[in-house]
Amino acid sequence: xxxxxxxxxxxxxxxxxxxxxxxxxxxxxxxxxxxxxxxxxxxxxxxxxxxxxxxxxxxxxxxxxxxxxxxxxxxxxxxxxxxxxxxxxxxxxxxxxxxxxxxxxxxxxxxxxxxxxxxxxxxxxxxxxxxxxxxxxxxxxxxxxxxxxxxxxxxxxxxxxxxxxxxxxxxxxxxxxxxxxxxxxxxxxxxxxxxxxxxxxxxxxxxxxxxxxxxxxxxxxxxxxxxxxxxxxxxxxxxxxxxxxxxxxxxxxxxxxxxxxxxxxxxxxxxxxxxxxxxxxxxxxxxxxxxxxxxxxxx
Amino acid sequence: xxxxxxxxxxxxxxxxxxxxxxxxxxxxxxxxxxxxxxxxxxxxxxxxxxxxxxxxxxxxxxxxxxxxxxxxxxxxxxxxxxxxxxxxxxxxxxxxxxxxxxxxxxxxxxxxxxxxxxxxxxxxxxxxxxxxxxxxxxxxxxxxxxxxxxxxxxxxxxxxxxxxxxxxxxxxxxxxxxxxxxxxxxxxxxxxxxxxxxxxxxxxxxxxxxxxxxxxxxxxxxxxxxxx
Numbered sequence: 433x434x435x436x437x438x439x440x441x442x443x444x445x446x447x448x449x450x451x452x453x454x455x456x457x458x459x460x461x462x463x464x465x466x467x468x469x470x471x472x473x474x475x476x477x478x479x480x481x482x483x484x485x486x487x488x489x490x491x492x493x494x495x496x497x498x499x500x501x502x503x504x505x506x507x508x509x510x511x512x513x514x515x516x517x518x519x520x521x522x523x524x525x526x527x528x529x530x531x532x533x534x535x536x537x538x539x540x541x542x543x544x545x546x547x548x549x550x551x552x553x554x555x556x557x558x559x560x561x562x563x564x565x566x567x568x569x570x571x572x573x574x575x576x577x578x579x580x581x582x583x584x585x586x587x588x589x590x591x592x593x594x595x596x597x598x599x600x601x602x603x604x605x606x607x608x609x610x611x612x613x614x615x616x617x618x619x620x621x622x623x624x625x626x627x628x629x630x631x632x633x634x635x636x637x638x639x640x641x642x643x644x645x646x647x648x649x650x651x652x653x654x655x656x657x658x659x660x661x662x663x664x665x666x667x668x669x670x671x672x673x674x675x676x677x678x679x680x681x682x683x684x685x686x687x688x689x690x691x692x693x694x695x696x697x698x699x700x701x702x703x704x705x706x707x708x709x710x711x712x713x714x715x716x717x718x719x720x721x722x723x724x725x726x727x728x729x730x731x
Numbered sequence: 732x733x734x735x736x737x738x739x740x741x742x743x744x745x746x747x748x749x750x751x752x753x754x755x756x757x758x759x760x761x762x763x764x765x766x767x768x769x770x771x772x773x774x775x776x777x778x779x780x781x782x783x784x785x786x787x788x789x790x791x792x793x794x795x796x797x798x799x800x801x802x803x804x805x806x807x808x809x810x811x812x813x814x815x816x817x818x819x820x821x822x823x824x825x826x827x828x829x830x831x832x833x834x835x836x837x838x839x840x841x842x843x844x845x846x847x848x849x850x851x852x853x854x855x856x857x858x859x860x861x862x863x864x865x866x867x868x869x870x871x872x873x874x875x876x877x878x879x880x881x882x883x884x885x886x887x888x889x890x891x892x893x894x895x896x897x898x899x900x901x902x903x904x905x906x907x908x909x910x911x912x913x914x915x916x917x918x919x920x921x922x923x924x925x926x927x928x929x930x931x932x933x934x935x936x937x938x939x940x941x942x943x944x945x946x947x948x949x950x951x952x953x954x955x956x957x958x959x
Contacts, residue, residue: 684848684866687810687828703788703809704769717788717807719828719847722867 435461435581438669440676443695451572458560460705465581468594469563470555472604475574483528548602555594580606600642602673607634611664675729684722691715860930897942909948
């Protein structure tokens with residue numbers, strides 16, 4: 433069992449409250465996932481020519497300044513950095529591939545949780561309330577966010593196995609369920625150049641959608657293909673730079689509730705995670721149908 | 732006289748303990764439950780003819796194992812509404828999630844909106860009336876009782892059904908294994924009329940079709956002995 437939540441703001445005046453709203457949603461789902469928690473926030477796009485990379489380490493006192501100084505001198509790039517508990521968000525003016533390759537070779541102890549222009553992903557072991565508090569989630573402003581509370585069933589309780597998973601630029605996925613064809617699908621995706629950090633089934637789903645989007649499909653088409661090729665139980669919430677989507681498998685064993693007002697769209701595993709959102713009592717509330725793709729975008 | 736109960740103040744366990752403590756023979760208690768906030772297990776295990784009005788959306792397993800009580804939810808209900816109900820009436824003014832009325836043995840469940848998948852799964856005598864549509868695998872292995880669907884029925888309706896009766900007003904294009912359309916007898920039609928009346932729906936009973944078991948799956952056939 434896991435809990436997933438997503439909040440996509442339509443009303444810009446709510447952006448300063450995004451973090452505090454999502455923190456409450458996550459905490460409410462603590463009963464569904466006490467092992468670990470994580471969230472993706474879309475906010476503050478970096479400038480043209482820059483890439484935003486979120487990094488994590490198990491070391492609470494990691495010398496981020498040293499990493500930044502070495503990166504700047506080795507790659508002749510300029511880097512801005514902000515740290516949150518044991519994660520750091522870097523805005524790097526330079527070539528993304530070179531930066532990621534440098535991190536892999538020079539700083540293997542550091543993991544990349546996300547890369548793009550808007551996305552930042554934070555995840556760690558602990559209850560959702562603890563994890564949110566350590567990262568200061570309530571202070572985050574932004575346009576949309578996804579979150580996950582994990583009760584592990586398919587792989588170990590570690591930070592690496594926590595959600596959200598990102599395998600492509602500004603894309604992330606949270607998953608409640610379990611996939612049964614993830615090993616075969618992982619090998620297939622690897623042949624297409626998708627790389628994976630873990631043996632987790634949900635990361636394979638993220639990789640699958642990354643590949644489909646990179647082939648030129650839009651989010652809705654990619655999700656339609658997912659219905660054909662992803663075997664197992666799932667409720668997914670997916671975030672992109674300017675979009676948000678929800679998909680359930682055709683058996684729909686894993687719960688999901690959607691709610692929408694003029695100001696926001698939200699999803700959660702259970703309604704109680706949505707009850708505190710502004711205007712929730714007047715929202716249109718419904719259960720997403722099995723095998724139906726739901727998408728929203730800012731376009 | 733309504734008694735106001737604020738769930739924020741007493742909590743779900745506090746409410747349910749008070750419900751269970753109502754002395755036998757009490758017939759006129761009417762409680763209004765405020766601030767349900769989608770919490771689970773609200774009003775589970777009622778055992779007296781108390782009337783409850785829950786003002787808002789409820790989470791999982793609301794009104795489970797209900798006996799005698801008359802429970803109305805002025806909102807939507809989560810998974811497992813009125814599971815294993817024994818008697819009484821449960822009414823939801825909004826929609827209900829999966830497995831509403833599952834394994835119910837008696838009483839009446841009315842869902843004014845839609846019900847999700849597996850509505851009436853393994854029902855054993857309960858009457859369920861749904862104002863809207865029901866999702867996939869509804870009335871799966873339904874043993875006894877009646878499921879009335881005023882809208883459409885999703886795929887796999889009545890799969891492996893025993894002796895329950897299913898009435899559908901809209902489409903039921905994808906029947907489950909051993910579930911077939913049947914002729915409606917006069918008694919069955921009268922039963923349907925009574926259920927619609929009690930549920931407060933003004934539909935013409937002639938617009939409904941009856942579905943039930945072809946009795947090929949659960950009856951023992953000596954010709955199939957090798958398969959058992």
